[in-house]
Amino acid sequence: MTKQPHICWSARDKRAFLDLLADSGDPVAAARQVVRPVVEAFALRDSDPGFAAGWARAVNIAWEQVEFRVLAALLMQPDPADTDKPAKPKLQTDWSIAGL
Numbered sequence: 001m002t003k004q005p006h007i008c009w010s011a012r013d014k015r016a017f018l019d020l021l022a023d024s025g026d027p028v029a030a031a032r033q034v035v036r037p038v039v040e041a042f043a044l045r046d047s048d049p050g051f052a053a054g055w056a057r058a059v060n061i062a063w064e065q066v067e068f069r070v071l072a073a074l075l076m077q078p079d080p081a082d083t084d085k086p087a088k089p090k091l092q093t094d095w096s097i098a099g100l
Contacts, residue, residue, distance in 0.1 A: 007044045009036065017041060019057075025062030053058045 002064075013034050022032035031038040045052045 007040050009040070009044060011036045014044075014051055014054070018051075021055065022058035022061040025059060025066070061096065 013036065016034045017030050017036070020033050023025055024030060027041055028038050030039045045055050
């Protein structure tokens with residue numbers, strides 16, 4: 001069994017990768033944007049528990065964004081049975097209670 005080479009990413013590269021991963025959910029695109037091989041990203045995830053936790057959180061954020069977009073799109077569609085009624089107005093949410 002051969003030992004894997006040590007993968008050394010700066011904290012800045014790790015944060016940038018995780019931010020991009022949270023935005024897109026795509027580790028290949030995130031690695032490309034931080035100019036790192038995706039194989040290094042996966043190796044780092046496998047060897048660094050903190051990075052792995054950040055990766056999991058970033059993927060969860062990406063999925064939440066997808067779910068939100070799908071739900072918003074479904075809520076904005078007019079009901080086919082109500083052809084005489086206008087489409088529902090866009091929902092407005094006050095996120096200040098969540099500290100956002």
